[in-house]
Amino acid sequence: MLKNPEQTIGLLIDKQTVSFISSVDCDGFPNTKAMLPPRNREGIRTFYFTTNTSSLRVAQYRVNPKASIYFCDKRFFRGVMLIGSMEVLEDADSKAAIWQDGDTLYYPQGVTDPDYCVLRFTAQKGRFYSHFKSEDFTVS
Template identity: 80%
Template sequence: MLKDPEKTIGNLIDKQSVSFISSTDGDGFPNTKAMRPPRKREGIRTFYFTTNTSSMRVAQYRSNPKACIYFCDKRFFRGVMLKGTIEILEDGLNKEMIWQNGDTIYYPEGVTDPDYCVLRFTASSGRYYSNFKSEDFAIEG
């Protein structure tokens, strides 16, 4: 049993250079893509990612906000899947909060680029895999 899920899982997440994020398409099939790690996280419940407002993924989340994110430590073959929902944030405060120098390569008009938005993922539960065992856990709000 995980002694301190927040610490164990938080450390795993912070060391990864890639995250995997999933949505559901109009036919009910999962769609997963690799993304850069979250720009910000609040514990293991809330995560912030950047993406293009015009993307297929944003359209899918607008239609069905159910989502999951996955982080894998390939060196030790451990991983964590978090299930929850995604909100599309287009307000200036959230966009500025996670903006980084160099983002103009993706969003040429800067932090106010209409094609720049923030995905806020809020986890409700998860599943952790390590040492040939999996464990489900709830995430408190």
């Protein structure tokens, strides 16, 4: 049993160099994509990612905000799936809050690039796998 889910899962997430996000397509099928890790997180409830406004994932989230994110620690063969909703944020404050030096590689016009947006994921529940066992939990 997870004694301190936020700490255990938070440490797992912070050590990963890749994250996976999933959306739902127009036919109701899940679509999963590897991403850079979240730029910021608030506990294990809210996560902020950068992406292109023109991306397929953004179009899917605009139609159906249901989403999941997954983090995998392949060294110890454990992982966590969080289920919730994804919002597409395009306001200046949200974009500036997670902008980093070097982002012009992806968004040449800088923080105001119209093809730069923020994905804010809010978790409702999750499932943690470790030591050949899975455990469901609610995110508060």
